[in-house]
Amino acid sequence: MTSQFKNSINDYLEGLPEAVLTRLYQSPATCLAVFRLLPALARTLIMGMIFNPDPIAVADVDALVKPSSQRLKLETQKKLRLLHIFTETQAHIIINPTFKKNLRAALVGGDQNISFGVPCDTEDKHKVDVAFLDAHAVSQWEMILHFMVGTSIGRTPSDGVLNLLKHSGLMEPERGGLRITNAGFQFLLQDVNAQIWTLLLQYLNMSEYLQMDPVDVLNFIFMLGSLELGQDYSLSALSETQKHMLEDLRDYGIVYQRKASSRRFYPTRLATTLTSETAALRTASQSMEAATQDTISSSVAADSGFIILETNFRLYAYTESPLQIAVLNLFVNLKTRFANMVTGQINRDSVRFALSNGITAEQIITYLSVHAHPRMKGMEHVLPPTVVDQIKLWQLEMDRIRATDGYLFSEFKNFDEYKDVSTYAKELGVLLYENPGKRKFVSTLAGSQQIVEFVKRRNQKHRSSAN
Amino acid sequence: MNAIDGTSRQLKDTEDQTLDDTPSLLSIIIDAHVPSWEEIKSQISISEAVASILVFINAHLALHNSNSVNVIGYNASGARILYPPKSGVESTRSKEREERSESVSDGEQAPSKKDHSMYRQFKTVDEVVQTELWNMLNHTNYVEEEKQHNSAISGALSLALGFINKHVFVDESRMRARILLLTVGHKNETIQYIPTMNCIFAAQKLKIPVDVCKLGPGSDQVFLQQACDSTHGIYMDISEKNSKTPKGLVQYLLSGFISDPSLRPHIVLPTQSNVDFRAACFLTKQVVDIGYVCSVCLCIMSQIPSNRRCPTCDTTYSEKTLAGLGRKPLKKKKKKVVKP
Amino acid sequence: MPKATRGVLIECDPSIKALIVNIDSSQHNIILDELDDTHLMIHPSMVEVVKQKLNKMLAENTYNPNEEAAKATGK
Numbered sequence: 046m047t048s049q050f051k052n053s054i055n056d057y058l059e060g061l062p063e064a065v066l067t068r069l070y071q072s073p074a075t076c077l078a079v080f081r082l083l084p085a086l087a088r089t090l091i092m093g094m095i096f097n098p099d100p101i102a103v104a105d106v107d108a109l110v111k112p113s114s115q116r117l118k119l120e121t122q123k124k125l126r127l128l129h130i131f132t133e134t135q136a137h138i139i140i141n142p143t144f145k146k147n148l149r150a151a152l153v154g155g156d157q158n159i160s161f162g163v164p165c166d167t168e169d170k171h172k173v174d175v176a177f178l179d180a181h182a183v184s185q186w187e188m189i190l191h192f193m194v195g196t197s198i199g200r201t202p203s204d205g206v207l208n209l210l211k212h213s214g215l216m217e218p219e220r221g222g223l224r225i226t227n228a229g230f231q232f233l234l235q236d237v238n239a240q241i242w243t244l245l246l247q248y249l250n251m252s253e254y255l256q257m258d259p260v261d262v263l264n265f266i267f268m269l270g271s272l273e274l275g276q277d278y279s280l281s282a283l284s285e286t287q288k289h290m291l292e293d294l295r296d297y298g299i300v301y302q303r304k305a306s307s308r309r310f311y312p313t314r315l316a317t318t319l320t321s322e323t324a325a326l327r328t329a330s331q332s333m334e335a336a337t338q339d340t341i342s343s344s345v346a347a348d349s350g351f352i353i354l355e356t357n358f359r360l361y362a363y364t365e366s367p368l369q370i371a372v373l374n375l376f377v378n379l380k381t382r383f384a385n386m387v388t389g390q391i392n393r394d395s396v397r398f399a400l401s402n403g404i405t406a407e408q409i410i411t412y413l414s415v416h417a418h419p420r421m422k423g424m425e426h427v428l429p430p431t432v433v434d435q436i437k438l439w440q441l442e443m444d445r446i447r448a449t450d451g452y453l454f455s456e457f458k459n460f461d462e463y464k465d466v467s468t469y470a471k472e473l474g475v476l477l478y479e480n481p482g483k484r485k486f487v488s489t490l491a492g493s494q495q496i497v498e499f500v501k502r503r504n505q506k507h508r509s510s511a512n
Numbered sequence: 513m514n515a516i517d518g519t520s521r522q523l524k525d526t527e528d529q530t531l532d533d534t535p536s537l538l539s540i541i542i543d544a545h546v547p548s549w550e551e552i553k554s555q556i557s558i559s560e561a562v563a564s565i566l567v568f569i570n571a572h573l574a575l576h577n578s579n580s581v582n583v584i585g586y587n588a589s590g591a592r593i594l595y596p597p598k599s600g601v602e603s604t605r606s607k608e609r610e611e612r613s614e615s616v617s618d619g620e621q622a623p624s625k626k627d628h629s630m631y632r633q634f635k636t637v638d639e640v641v642q643t644e645l646w647n648m649l650n651h652t653n654y655v656e657e658e659k660q661h662n663s664a665i666s667g668a669l670s671l672a673l674g675f676i677n678k679h680v681f682v683d684e685s686r687m688r689a690r691i692l693l694l695t696v697g698h699k700n701e702t703i704q705y706i707p708t709m710n711c712i713f714a715a716q717k718l719k720i721p722v723d724v725c726k727l728g729p730g731s732d733q734v735f736l737q738q739a740c741d742s743t744h745g746i747y748m749d750i751s752e753k754n755s756k757t758p759k760g761l762v763q764y765l766l767s768g769f770i771s772d773p774s775l776r777p778h779i780v781l782p783t784q785s786n787v788d789f790r791a792a793c794f795l796t797k798q799v800v801d802i803g804y805v806c807s808v809c810l811c812i813m814s815q816i817p818s819n820r821r822c823p824t825c826d827t828t829y830s831e832k833t834l835a836g837l838g839r840k841p842l843k844k845k846k847k848k849v850v851k852p
Numbered sequence: 853m854p855k856a857t858r859g860v861l862i863e864c865d866p867s868i869k870a871l872i873v874n875i876d877s878s879q880h881n882i883i884l885d886e887l888d889d890t891h892l893m894i895h896p897s898m899v900e901v902v903k904q905k906l907n908k909m910l911a912e913n914t915y916n917p918n919e920e921a922a923k924a925t926g927k
Contacts, residue, residue, distance in 0.1 A: 077631060081577055085775045088575050093767035114778040151631060152570045154638075161631055273632050320577060393914065445906070446864040453885060453893045456855045466854070477861055480887050487861045487893070500854060 053246055055082055059127040061259070066129045068260045070144040073151035074161050078267035078320050079128070080148060086110070086121045091130070091140065095149050100137040161271050163282040165309045173311060175275045178301055182313035185298025186237070187368050193225050193233065194371040203296045213247035227403025233372050234404065234412045241315055244297065261286040269299065270320035272312040279309050350417045356429040358391045363418070375399050376409050391432065396439045406440035451477050452493040455485040462503075469499050535578035536772050537680060537689040539672040540565065542594075544585040544648050545663060548696040552728050555751075556758040561727075562645060564762035565694070569641065570634045571766055578687075582675050583641050584668050585648045591668035593675065594644035595637060665693070666707035669722075673714055681718075688773040690721045690745075695736070697728035697751075705735060705794075706809075706824060712739040721745040721776065723769050727758045737787045744776070746783040794823050804837070859884045859893040866890060868906065875905050 058066070058079065069075055080088060090109075094101055110118040125131040132139050189202050193216060201207075207223065210216040215229040232243060245266055252262050265287045272278060280288060291310060294300045301311045351363040352373075360377050363386050364370065370387055373379060376399035379389035389395075399409060414427045421427055457463040463484040470476040475492025479485070488496055542565065543549075549558050573579050583595040669691070676689040715722050722745040724736045729751050740747035750756045750764050768782045790799045793814035800814045809825035816837065820829050862872070866889050876882045882902060885893040894902060 074631070077574060080574060085575075085772060086778065089771050089775055089779070092571050092575075092770045093763075096763050096766060109779050111778055111780055117778055152567055152574060152634070154570075154631075154634065271631055271633075393916065442910070445868050445910075446862050446903070448899050449861045449863075450896065451859065451861050453857045453859055453861075454854050455857070455885070458854075462854070478863075478887065478891055480891075483887070485885070485887060487887075487891075493856060497856065504853070 054242065055124075057246060057249065058082075059124075063129045065260060067141065067143050069263055070141065070147055072264045072267070073147045074271050075264050075267045076144055076148040077151045078270055081320060083128075084117075084121050084124065086117055087125050090121070090125075091148070094138075094140050095145055095152070100134075100139040103133070103136055103138060106138065161268065163279050164273075165277045165279045169277055169309060171303055172277075173301065173303075178274070178311055178313045181301050182298040182315045185296065186315065187366075189297070190233065190368050191371075193229055194368065195225070205293050206296050209244065209247055209251065209293075212251050213244070230375060230399075230402050230404050231408055233375070234408045236415055237315070238318060241297070241299070241319065248293065257286050257289070262290060265290055266319070269294075269312055269316040272317055274312065274314060274317045277309040277311050281308075350415070350419055350422065352413060352416045353418045353421060354391075354413060354428055354432060356431055358432055358435075360389050360391055362387050362389075369416075372412075375402070376404065391436070393439055396436055397443065400440055400443050406436045409436055449477055450490050451487045452490065452496075453485060453487050454496065455483075457484045460484065465503060466496060466500055470496055534774055535576045535580070535687050536572075536774070537580050537582065537676060537687050538569075538572050539582040539584065539676060539689065539691045540569065541584045541586060541591075541665075541668045541672060541691065541693045542645065543587070543663075543695045544645065544652070545587045545696065546649060546652055548728055552696060552751075552758065556727070556761060558649070560759070561761060562642065564765060566638045566641065567762050568765040568769070569637060570631075571770060573633055573637065575770070575772065580679075580687075581637060582672065582679075583645075584671050584675075585645055586664040586668035587648070587652055588663060589652065591664045591671050592648060593671055594648065595641045597640055597644065663703055665695070666704050666711055669693075669708065669711035669715075673711060673718075673720070676718070676720060689718075690723065690773050691715065692723045692725065692769055693736070694725050695727070697726055697733065703733075703735070708735060708739075712742060715739075715743050721773055724748070725750060725764070725769060727751060727761070734788050734792070738789070740783060741787045744781075746781050748782065748784060857884060857893070858896065860896050860899050862892040862894055862902075863890060864892075871906060871909060872902060875902065 061069070070079075080091065083091070090106065106118070106122075122131065122133075126133065130141050130144050132141070188200055189206060189210075192202055193210070207216075210229075211218060211223065213228075214226060215232050216223040217226050218224075232240060235243070249259060249262055252259060261284050265283070280291070283291070291300060291302065292305065294316075295302055295305075297315075299313060299316045301313055302309075351369070353361045353363075355361075360373075362369065362373055365385060370379070370382075373387065373389070376395055377389040377391050378395040379387050381388045396406075396409070400406070410428065410433055417427050454466065457466070460481075463481070463486075467476065467479050467481075467486045470486065470488050470492060471479075473492055473495060475488045475496070476486060477489060478487045549561075569581050569583070572581060581595065582593070585592055585594050672691050676691075680687050680689050712722065720743065722739050722743045724740050724745065724747045726733075726736070726747075726749045737747050739745070746768060748764065748768055750758050750761065756764075771779060771781075788799075791803075791812050792798065793800045793803060794811045795813055795815065795817060798814060800812060803812050803814045804816060805812055806822040806825065806827065808827045809822060811822060811824045813823070816834055817823060820831075820834060821827065822829070862869075864872075869886075869890065869892060872892060872894070873883065873886070882894050882898045883892060884895060887893060
């Protein structure tokens with residue numbers, strides 16, 4: 046799941062111009078975060094070049110990679126070039142000096158930089174602990190999700206959040222309120238980390254409208270990823286843009302501030318796990334500890350599964366959270382609700398309902414396997430193959446016919462005429478279907494105009510040559 | 513319809529061009545044998561080496577946010593895990609550190625809690641490794657060290673393997689592991705061959721690459737080269753013998769030893785070894801072509817040991833067997849052929 | 853001069869094509885041209901109608917346990 050957010054933040058970074066990227070690389074925290082987003086071969090190459098004052102010869106890089114993995118090398122080089130970390134001359138590769146200097150600073154430290162956040166020296170009179178931060182993050186985040194699904198929870202998110210949901214296309218205005226869209230449904234099925242990144246990327250896009258410097262925004266986001274949970278940080282290190290961002294981030298539950306005028310803020314678990322793997326990678330020993338100590342709620346750290354799926358398509362979900370039940374209701378026909386569990390069945394109608402709302406079979410299957418009960422995860426196949434296959438078949442059923450708008454060209458005088466015109470259409474790339482036997486072919490709507498003109502020109506040529 | 517088949521047929525991607533992004537656990541074993549470091553003081557000082565090692569650890573942690581590290585130090589008296597420290601030790605150490613800030617040698621600045629200009633993950637690891645390593649170096653008895661020539665490489669390797677076993681296999685976290693051995697060769701160093709080789713075989717079974725970085729001027733330890741070769745690790749001799757200088761340790765570490773286990777199949781490993789696979793006598797350390805083999809532990813000897821005991825497994829050979837070995841081959845008397 | 857007709861190209865498998873031809877036999881305003889076993893040209897405005905009718909015909913042939921249960925409790 047984290048690879049999805051990687052791709053989208055990568056795309057965003059690759060779209061930035063070189064000057065912006067260089068400014069971005071002036072912060073060591075950002076350099077470190079961008080470094081971690083790179084593919085493995087790129088990271089190894091860069092590490093070897095950081096302490097090397099001379100540029101590296103292209104021949105050396107070629108010699109390093111085995112011939113069978115050439116494609117890997119080419120992809121890596123392309124990516125590094127797009128991010129303006131590498132500039133390639135005839136025979137040498139030079140690493141971006143700002144990036145080099147600041148990544149080195151991140152590794153070696155000592156340089157008085159504030160990009161990793163400045164913790165507060167003074168004691169907080171109203172100190173909060175990790176459990177409080179977790180609870181706060183959960184309640185804020187679930188409030189947003191509940192609002193999207195439509196379960197009434199009493200509170201609605203602030204205007205800033207509503208604005209963001211509208212702009213990102215996750216919800217659309219309808220008759221005085223907001224209604225969830227297809228994209229919104231897909232958003233609900235993602236895991237928490239991916240959801241936060243989707244919102245943050247939308248926020249980035251919006252920030253350009255609002256005249257906020259994207260470099261500041263990105264720096265702050267990457268800094269949040271490197272903060273320590275439970276430690277309060279002072280606002281003195283933040284720029285104006287970043288202080289402004291703090292208000293919005295408070296609404297999402299990513300940071301906690303006692304009140305808007307507070308001089309310190311606490312990052313929550315949502316912030317510290319921004320740049321790490323899916324929430325808490327719990328080991329067997331840690332899970333035992335947590336179970337006996339009865340700590341953190343499981344809805345934020347989405348690592349405890351609760352869904353059991355049987356081969357007869359019946360589903361049992363051990364949850365009480367109205368949010369998760371609402372999400373399940375999207376594609377499961379829920380039948381009974383108990384104190385600690387809901388049961389239902391996955392059938393054709395429920396899956397078709399989800400499919401018609403824009404959710405794909407892949408998303409359903411991924412959601413089920415991510416939230417599968419630990420006992421299911423221990424088996425050879427996490428989900429029963431029969432159910433998985435059937436969901437995919439139901440999706441295939443939905444599109445048994447593929448319809449494309451176009452023009453049918455028929456009634457050619459002779460085979461040569463047919464051949465000329467159809468070859469022309471093929472070269473243009475607008476040919477959808479051809480049947481040489483019947484001398485007919487179909488082209489797209491857009492291409493038909495050009496084909497008609499080609500035919501006219503050809504006929505004129507023939508007429509003039511005949512005369 | 514095969515496209516929707518849900519039963520997982522583990523078709524291996526023959527091209528295998530996508531790299532799996534698993535985090536990795538690096539076990540660094542550092543030679544803390546003070547006399548050896550004294551020998552190469554002119555080439556590189558201990559504090560420079562430790563600084564290079566810390567930067568390397570930071571680089572490893574930077575590669576992936578779930579990467580972890582395990583640092584072990586060894587000297588003549590044994591091996592000890594320096595990082596991660598036993599829980600409880602860390603808090604007492606930081607308190608002690610704040611109280612007496614000058615307990616470290618070479619005038620190192622005591623790392624302050626206020627200094628948060630470094631990434632928190634790096635900072636904690638660096639501080640602990642630094643203090644523990646200095647403690648280990650300071651508390652060794654210099655005189656005793658010079659007398660003893662044992663080196664606890666096998667102990668250190670066992671500790672590393674045990675740690676890896678617990679954290680990767682028992683806890684079932686999705687990690688790959690590797691071991692880096694940073695050794696300063698000592699000319700009179702004796703190692704326990706069999707325990708060390710057992711550790712190497714265990715590493716081979718678990719597919720843990722063992723890399724060796726040798727700093728000192730001592731001769732190439734053949735068993736270390738064999739270790740790297742059998743586990744597909746990297747062996748590098750950074751000493752003035754090979755016209756390299758240990759002062760550039762950080763660059764060697766960052767370019768040669770930084771590659772993850774998941775990346776290794778795709779790159780050409782910078783290992784330098786012409787591994788000498790020839791057999792060597794356990795007594796005289798010479799290469800033998802024809803010799804004697806102990807029937808219990810299979811150790812090779814070029815001559816019969818004087819005390820009639822095997823040097824490695826200590827079995828006594830009976831007189832009769834040894835006498836039989838000295839015999840020359842019997843000559844069969846040729847029967848005279850009488851021509852008719 | 854060759855003729856150009858505006859329409860919608862339908863790609864499907866032969867069984868579905870047979871179903872569409874069947875629908876067309878009662879309502880003669882759907883199919884413009886049958887191209888081959890797996891392709892048809894149909895009238896642009898009839899696409900939705902065809903899809904709905906297809907879904908209905910296919911649903912008739914699928915076993916739905918819910919309906920069975922509903923019928924059982926109803927009766």
